[in-house]
Amino acid sequence: HLQLQESGPGLVKPSETLSLTCTVSGGSISSSNYYWGWIRQPPGKGLEWIGSIYYSGSTYYNPSLKSRVTISVDTSKNQFSLRLTSMTAADTAVYYCARHPTDSRQNLNDAVDIWGQGTMVTVSS
């Protein structure tokens, strides 16, 4: 069955850029039936959608993060990635990669059906 696995640094310095990669195994990222997204959760707080990408490269971002976020896809490696610039302590969180279904109209709003295990990222000098 399909699995997602995040990889990247657990510690980032303030003002630096976070780069995370999600590797998809057990299935293809090049499916027209899914978006691939990033969601984060600060310690003790709620979930925040960061953004999602379609295999073709179409992206949607949280407006509050849009100026700092880039999500990209590498179909040859079956991976998608998150880049978040100008990190601050407020970006300290568990970062999840996730898959959510879509339909023929590429509707963004559907439930996440597969989550990565999550990776803790701490912003500290």
Add this chain to the structure above:
Amino acid sequence: SYELTQPPSVSVSPGQTTRITCSGDALPNQYAYWYQQKPGQAPVVVIKKDSERPSGIPERFSGSSSGTTVTLTISGVQAEDEADYYCQSADSSGTYVVFGGGTKLTVL
């Protein structure tokens, strides 16, 4: 920016029924989804498209929608239902996914 509003916490005795609400202006036009999250775990969807229960989710979980509010109902609450619950939807244009702030369910 668009927001979904949930009560921060609810508490209920075992065997009772509890309802968790989620309010947002675009909910009449966008489906809502509900997740259950237990400590240290990724969320699990318990209700899809306002009221559909995924396979494997107990029948005591149900969802409904009325205007700008969607409701998650848990009937006959069990101790194992103690968790955080989040609603998810999108803004009216469907280009921005948003989560509610979460509701902590305590089983007394």
